[in-house]
Amino acid sequence: MMGTVRNLFAIIGVLAVLAGVVVSPYVWEVKNRFAEFDAKALDTYVSMFRQVLETGNAAEATVWRAQVNESLSVDEVDETIKFVANEHNIKNVGELPLYKQVEAMSGKPYRFVKIYMFCNALTAAQMLDYSDAFAAYLPCRLSLVEDKEGRLWIYTLNMDPMIYGGKPLPPDLKAEAIKVKEIMLDVLDRGAKGDF
Incomplete structure (x- = not known):
């Protein structure tokens, strides 16, 4: 034995x-x-991996979201999103009322989903001059989504992997990318609160 x-x-x-x-x-x-990577790269990926483990959904780990104040209507949130983006001088380059397209194609009502596209062309050019792969991140998107229980949420892409996930960005580009991140988070936060 x-x-x-x-x-x-x-x-x-x-x-x-x-x-x-x-x-x-x-x-x-x-x-x-x-x-060789940015000093925040490991923290960024660990945070994302924790979210994947917690939710079982990789998409959840790549976005930021905020629940909209229940007292706000879709129109009030829509107006606030546009107001805050304009306040930051980030151009609204397009809107996609996805729910309307789904309804037109299916012939059935669908919950509210609208995608907003924002861009600062000069910042976009800086990003593209650094790497054409940044084209996939352009323009900055924000979505207003009614969940299956009827609550409204605002989603936007988590920009941290783009900013911190690899070798350090050139200082000017990094500063501009952080500024765009702060703008998108402000639109997300204030849009959810209806804060003009």
């Missing part, structure tokens, strides 16, 4: 050493790569 236990522990030991030999180069490479 003792010989069997000793052999079992020996096999486990050999497997652990083999796993260490196989895995350690990858761990070392990841550690070295992260050393």
Whole structure:
């Protein structure tokens, strides 16, 4: 019996050493790569991973959201979103009343969903000059969504991975990206509160 236990522990030991030999180069490479990234990269990804674990939904980890004050109507929130964006001099470059399109195509009523698109062309140009991949983030989007229980929510993209998720952005671009992030969070927050 003792010989069997000793052999079992020996096999486990050999497997652990083999796993260490196989895995350690990858761990070392990841550690070295992260050393080149923005100082907030690891915190950004850990936070997102926690949200994925908590919700089981990767999309939840890539957005910011705020529940709209229940006393506000869709029209009041719509007006506030536009007002706050205009106050920050971020241009409304388009709106998509998605619920209307769904109703037109399905012939059935659908809950309220409207997507707003905002852009500062000069900031967009800076981002594109750094990397054409930023085109996928343009323009900044914000969505007003009625959930299945009839509550209104405002969603926008979590910009932290774009700002902090890789090698540090050039200082001027990083400052501009943080400014856009702050604007979008202000539109989200004040839109949800109806705060002109």
